[in-house]
Amino acid sequence: xxxxxxxxxxxxxxxGTSVKIECRSLDFQAxxxxxxxxxxxxxxxxxxxxxxxxxxxxxxxxxxxxxxINHASxxxxxxxxxxxxPEDSSFYICSSNSPGVAxxxxxxxxxxxxxxxxxxx
Amino acid sequence: QKEVEQNSGPLSVxxxxxxxxxxxxxxxGSQSFFWYRQYSGKSPELIMSIYxxxxxxxxxxxxxxxxxxxxxxxxxxxxxxxDSATYLCAVWSRWGNTGKLIFGQGTTLQVKP
Numbered sequence: 001x002x003x004x005x006x007x008x009x010x011x012x013x014x015x016g017t018s019v020k021i022e023c024r025s026l027d028f029q030a031x032x033x034x035x036x037x038x039x040x041x042x043x044x045x046x047x048x049x050x051x052x053x054x055x056x057x058x059x060x061x062x063x064x065x066x067x068x069i070n071h072a073s074x075x076x077x078x079x080x081x082x083x084x085x086p087e088d089s090s091f092y093i094c095s096s097n098s099p100g101v102a103x104x105x106x107x108x109x110x111x112x113x114x115x116x117x118x119x120x121x
Numbered sequence: 122q123k124e125v126e127q128n129s130g131p132l133s134v135x136x137x138x139x140x141x142x143x144x145x146x147x148x149x150g151s152q153s154f155f156w157y158r159q160y161s162g163k164s165p166e167l168i169m170s171i172y173x174x175x176x177x178x179x180x181x182x183x184x185x186x187x188x189x190x191x192x193x194x195x196x197x198x199x200x201x202x203x204d205s206a207t208y209l210c211a212v213w214s215r216w217g218n219t220g221k222l223i224f225g226q227g228t229t230l231q232v233k234p
Contacts, residue, residue: 034221043209043224043226044224045224046222057219093165109167109170110211112157
């Protein structure tokens with residue numbers, strides 16, 4: 001399957017600082033990437049859909065000014081958690097659809113990056 | 122609200138038995154269905170995708186889809202301790218001109234040696 005990487009895998013930061021997480025598609029071009037957050041013992045919750053060359057689409061309840069998403073190229077999307085607080089501590093995972101149906105939004109399989117564990121002290 | 126429901130478990134089966142994991146979904150227009158396996162502390166890993174009614178087999182795994190009943194299941198034959206993980210059912214749902222994966226809360230499977 002398609003390969004998606006994330007960096008860093010783990011980050012610990014002080015409250016009030018900003019953290020940037022990178023998500024890369026290694027063997028395909030991804031026009032759309034997805035950012036999820038997962039708290040312990042809970043399922044994945046979609047935060048936003050990242051579209052190359054345009055603004056991200058945020059899910060209801062997700063602060064777009066706090067979680068800045070940039071998708072400047074077809075292989076890289078970044079999520080910046082600004083002014084992080086302990087309640088932002090979570091497992092952040094990106095994903096992308098593998099190349100599939102031409103035209104329209106592919107419903108092909110989503111492949112996930114390995115995730116980034118964020119701990120805010 | 123489009124939803125995907127799973128029994129959180131834990132589902133405990135002895136080694137070598139068949140594990141049966143179930144999932145229901147609310148969006149009748151959904152066309153794409155997925156099962157992911159997630160080990161503790163790791164990201165989800167795709168096991169199966171299914172798009173048509175009926176069964177789809179891949180090794181020890183069989184996915185079953187019944188769109189009329191809005192029901193998806195995953196059977197794991199000859200369960201192994203290494204199959205112990207959380208299994209996430211996911212359904213692709215259309216939202217206007219876009220779409221997204223809706224996840225169930227996951228079922229924890231424990232395979233006992």
